[in-house]
Amino acid sequence: MTAVEIAAAVRSGQRSARSVVDEHLDAIAGGDAGIHAFNLVAAAQARARADEIDGAVAAGSDPGPLAGVPVALKDNLCTRGLATTCSSRILEGWAPPYDATVVEQLHNAGAVVVGKTNMDEFAMGSSTENSAFGPTRNPCDTSRVPGGSSGGSAAAVAAGFAPVALGSDTGGSIRQPAALCGVVGVKPTYGLVSRYGLVAFASSLDQIGPFTTTVADAAAVLDVIGGPDARDSTSISEPQPPVSDTLADGVDGLRVGVLAELSGNGIAPDVAARLKAAVGALESAGARVAEASVPAAVFGLSAYYLIAPAEASSNLARYDGVRYGLRVDGPSTPDMNTATRSAGFGDEVKRRIMIGTYALSAGYYDAYYGKAQKVRTLIIDDFASVWERFDLLVSPTSPTTAFPLGERTADPMAMYMSDVCTVPVNLTGQAAMSVPYGVGDDGLPVGVQIMAPALGEPVMFRAAAVLEASL
């Protein structure tokens, strides 16, 4: 059952939230040993919450638009009293003293949190292999990675452990795993969804969004978690129209650009073929399609891999053994700080902290960080001129289908290249999503990325619904 179907059945009393939650907890208990989507399963809490919702329905009150819907949360979203690790040893055992805004919103909409999902440590990675607790496997083929960094969330939805999961997307960490696992994944416009309670990686790029099996489910979740939040100073202060309302409006007359710089060089032929099929489907539905060019998009990866580590090196300074989780003692506080960080962070996190520290250090700031910020301007300007002629852009979400576990772990640059199609949109703050669109030569899922200008979610979802219906 989809999330929309579950909520309708629970609200009308046709089905108990408890039976829905039990069914999903059973699926997790029976199947997650071979996938490792979850770092923590909150079974008792989920059952108690489901009973509460059934009680509300019995008493004649409406538990909300996501009544009884099981939700998995990426383990970088703060949950009060429930361990939140970011898949890092440095936070092992820490339980936040508050809930993230999105967690409150889901709760108030009647959703049921079933657990916390595995991820690349502090969301740094593209395969969920950089987890201190071991990798997640792709439910479509367990010898392959699920993508990352929100690989646990993508896998949980693909495996049927939960119809909805939340992830975070700093450079593609929702869209790329969604593509590799064959589910829908949305990176909303920067500022649409509150980041309060999301453990910060790169604050000017991070955004929370949903994983679902259908476009309508993603719309339903986005309508719950989007909106202003006084606790996030970067939150967009005007409420936005619900995405669900216009889902069926089609694409007739919309101007769709195939983003040349992200759709040609380096894209596997079977992935390119699926994009071509998707473009055909949009055309058949009445969209006017042409090639679009954002020349500066090719520099996205370079700008991203300076800006994101720079922000991360600052954000991760707070893990010093004083306030949270791990402490490795030393004779002085600086010694203790160094011992804790050296033992608590994994290789990729150390690498990114070092890149960021270097890019921000005296003598190199202008050459690296300053330059990357100007490239960011260039990319924003290039996109702005394309939006004068197009309503939406499309490209592949990932250059390839899911790759084998271990293939890129020894070669960080090869891993970073997995993000080439997704990072530009984080730099510009625009909306984007990945929609599953068939399989490649290896039988593994291919995702098509739809991009929209800031706050273009309603139009973006219309195109996603057309693609979904055309399969």
Next chain:
Amino acid sequence: MRFGMGQQRITRAECAHVAALARLELTDEELDRFTGQLDELLDHVAEVEALDLEALPPTMHALPIANLLRPDTPGEVLDRGEVLAQAPFAEEGQFRVPPVLGEAP
């Protein structure tokens, strides 16, 4: 340690200095490996060196947003006991750390 044709962009010593700034202690093996990997990344990002960016302002934030201010009134805050209960060491309502300066008493 890079085997390409280009100049080395970051040395092992610079890498060690950066690690120290970031409060990370690396083993010799880590330092060798990270130096090569950071050098490879810096070599890749050097592709932007050819761009003429002089006239462009830097972007700190993708969307135009203004500072948000809240009314200066007392509100709900986190419970101190609950927060300190999550710290590695706490004492008398405060985080406890080893000596910050000088010798231990």
